[in-house]
Amino acid sequence: MNKFDYLIIGNSTAAVGAIEAIRAAGDNGSIGVVAHETEHTYSRPLITYFMAGKVAEENVYYRPGNFYERMGVECMFGRQMKSVDVEGRSVLLEDGERIGYGLLMIAAGGSPIAPPIPGMDRPGVFFMNTMDDARKAKGWLQHNKRAVVIGGGLTGLKTAEALANLGQEVIVVELAPRVLAAAMDEACSELVRQVLVSKGIEILTEVQVTRIDGCDDSNDVCFATLSTGEVISCDTVFMAIGVRPRIELVKDSGIEIGRGILVDRHMRTNIPNVYASGDIAEAFDPLFGGQRVLPILPNAYIGGRVAGMNMTGKEASYNVGMSVNSVNFFGFPFMSAGFATQEEGDGFKVFKKLDGTNYRKIVTRESKLVGMLISGDVERAGLMTGMMRAGVSVEGMEQDLLDGKLGLICLPKDVLEERIHSSGRNWQ
Amino acid sequence: MWRIRAIPEVCIGCGLCRVWCKVEHSDSKNIHKAFKPNAPETISCVELEESGCESFAMQCRQCDEPLCAYGCITGAMTKDPDTGLVTVDKKKCVGCWTCILMCPNGVIKRDERNGRSAIKCDLCKDRGFPSCVEHCPNDALVIEESPMNPLAAHSAPLSGSSRGDENILFSEEVDDDE
Ligand SMILES: Cc1cc2nc3c(=O)[nH]c(=O)nc-3n(C[C@H](O)[C@H](O)[C@H](O)COP(=O)(O)OP(=O)(O)OC[C@H]3O[C@@H](n4cnc5c(N)ncnc54)[C@H](O)[C@@H]3O)c2cc1C
Numbered sequence: 001m002n003k004f005d006y007l008i009i010g011n012s013t014a015a016v017g018a019i020e021a022i023r024a025a026g027d028n029g030s031i032g033v034v035a036h037e038t039e040h041t042y043s044r045p046l047i048t049y050f051m052a053g054k055v056a057e058e059n060v061y062y063r064p065g066n067f068y069e070r071m072g073v074e075c076m077f078g079r080q081m082k083s084v085d086v087e088g089r090s091v092l093l094e095d096g097e098r099i100g101y102g103l104l105m106i107a108a109g110g111s112p113i114a115p116p117i118p119g120m121d122r123p124g125v126f127f128m129n130t131m132d133d134a135r136k137a138k139g140w141l142q143h144n145k146r147a148v149v150i151g152g153g154l155t156g157l158k159t160a161e162a163l164a165n166l167g168q169e170v171i172v173v174e175l176a177p178r179v180l181a182a183a184m185d186e187a188c189s190e191l192v193r194q195v196l197v198s199k200g201i202e203i204l205t206e207v208q209v210t211r212i213d214g215c216d217d218s219n220d221v222c223f224a225t226l227s228t229g230e231v232i233s234c235d236t237v238f239m240a241i242g243v244r245p246r247i248e249l250v251k252d253s254g255i256e257i258g259r260g261i262l263v264d265r266h267m268r269t270n271i272p273n274v275y276a277s278g279d280i281a282e283a284f285d286p287l288f289g290g291q292r293v294l295p296i297l298p299n300a301y302i303g304g305r306v307a308g309m310n311m312t313g314k315e316a317s318y319n320v321g322m323s324v325n326s327v328n329f330f331g332f333p334f335m336s337a338g339f340a341t342q343e344e345g346d347g348f349k350v351f352k353k354l355d356g357t358n359y360r361k362i363v364t365r366e367s368k369l370v371g372m373l374i375s376g377d378v379e380r381a382g383l384m385t386g387m388m389r390a391g392v393s394v395e396g397m398e399q400d401l402l403d404g405k406l407g408l409i410c411l412p413k414d415v416l417e418e419r420i421h422s423s424g425r426n427w428q
Numbered sequence: 429m430w431r432i433r434a435i436p437e438v439c440i441g442c443g444l445c446r447v448w449c450k451v452e453h454s455d456s457k458n459i460h461k462a463f464k465p466n467a468p469e470t471i472s473c474v475e476l477e478e479s480g481c482e483s484f485a486m487q488c489r490q491c492d493e494p495l496c497a498y499g500c501i502t503g504a505m506t507k508d509p510d511t512g513l514v515t516v517d518k519k520k521c522v523g524c525w526t527c528i529l530m531c532p533n534g535v536i537k538r539d540e541r542n543g544r545s546a547i548k549c550d551l552c553k554d555r556g557f558p559s560c561v562e563h564c565p566n567d568a569l570v571i572e573e574s575p576m577n578p579l580a581a582h583s584a585p586l587s588g589s590s591r592g593d594e595n596i597l598f599s600e601e602v603d604d605d606e
Contacts, residue, residue: 024579025578043501046522049522297526302498327524328524335529382534408486420486
């Protein structure tokens, strides 16, 4: 049986974070990476940019071509983990091979949710989760022109943006009353809607696609039927209603799961030599005060890094894993962090300011900043996430925060001193 | 590795650091041309922070654990394991501004002059010595030299980037310049 000191499942952000940490810690142990996708590590958020032709293929890759050689990693790509035997310290692959490990890190991410809609299997229905999805869709779109996007979350809307950039007619179908409902409040999602609509994207809310049909002479997508009974003609359908951690991989293994693989602040599971991070993990969120699944790239990298450090015996804690999102649609920027959708009540105070398309909202709890939402003028927004991580009191500063009139100089003396002098090693 | 450090006690808030940073990031790199009414827009990567009679200048600290690079969705932002410099690869950056949201010091800027890319203090690596430090009239910005923390080694610059040139920071000439 082939065996590695470090066996990593997955080849994306969290995996790269772990590999870089293991090598930065000076550990020369053997590292093996098993990944379902055959691709060199790439930036998942860039696949819609690639589809739209906005980012060239060579720039989709997250690390240089020689990354694995330089890191001394043995790649086992195009192969899938099936199950893990934590007692025997080995992983079984779908192709029947068993691989042993000293330490295991599971970073297999999430799989796109496939709603049980009749017609899901027709040619012309795509997910937008992998480079392969983007490549296939890119080819298909060359001879098609009217697409329906199911899901008005981040992936759905970035897909819609890419389609509009390709000159497609685009209809977004969202079940909730507004787009990006999970990440933004009403005022901010309205601004997003306006940006999208101004670019010709049609947005339907509080409605679902109930079936996808072909035409008389072809199996390919031709119509989508909505829950209202309305039938819309289209030639392409994108499914983007979310991802779900691939917890089926560890089912009955003895590794504890919730919505994701449960990990402590060292990114360790209940099994001492098994770690997890990224979209598959349910990890600590300091603002939330507990574990939750937060499928965002910064947390995948940081979680992977923390796991990597701890695996080599260098203690590191995952204390900055709050929700952060920065996204733009057609160049217009939006940012959110922490309790961004929270409204006044339940111990939260909310302050808002809307000035044309510039929106700012801050959320405080016990006078500490715990949430923010910004559109338009995002200058120095990191000062606020910095305040959130540092847990400083912002009492009396609320208006300045709303006006964007803030600086490090507003921080308490000790925090400020630390910012000026520190080598940026400890962001807890 | 090098970092720029502010000394608030002696900062008089004159803003020359910003002026010279803007010159450095202008097309002409010439103070007589950079601020002409019709000169193209330029950017300062230094923030001047002021409150009452206190002030200090702040730019990137080239963090050992750079949250901007960890949050970078494209791999454009990396920390060079040899020089410790945190740099943006403009060819790869798509301007999502996640780095701006991650940086607790608020010292990464948007550069929308030519496409969209993040821009930050690079210690004037092409110039040889940070212009803001050189031109600070009161020594309120200084160079701090510290050994490279091995744990901070993030990832090497992308193939094709000028790794060799970056060592100019540590070359003999720099000392002469000082
Ligand atoms: C279109 C799109 C846009 C996005 N935009 C943003 C954004 O702007 N900002 C942001 O923060 N986040 C964004 N995200 C989310 C971000 O991409 C993820 O949070 C991040 O990629 C998670 O990384 P990960 O390492 O957990 O795993 P993933 O990126 O999910 O990768 C999982 C890895 O595991 C492998 N794998 C899966 N199953 C198996 C198996 N059984 N055996 C072996 N290997 C397996 C896969 O091949 C892959 O290598 C976006 C996602 C998408 C799809």
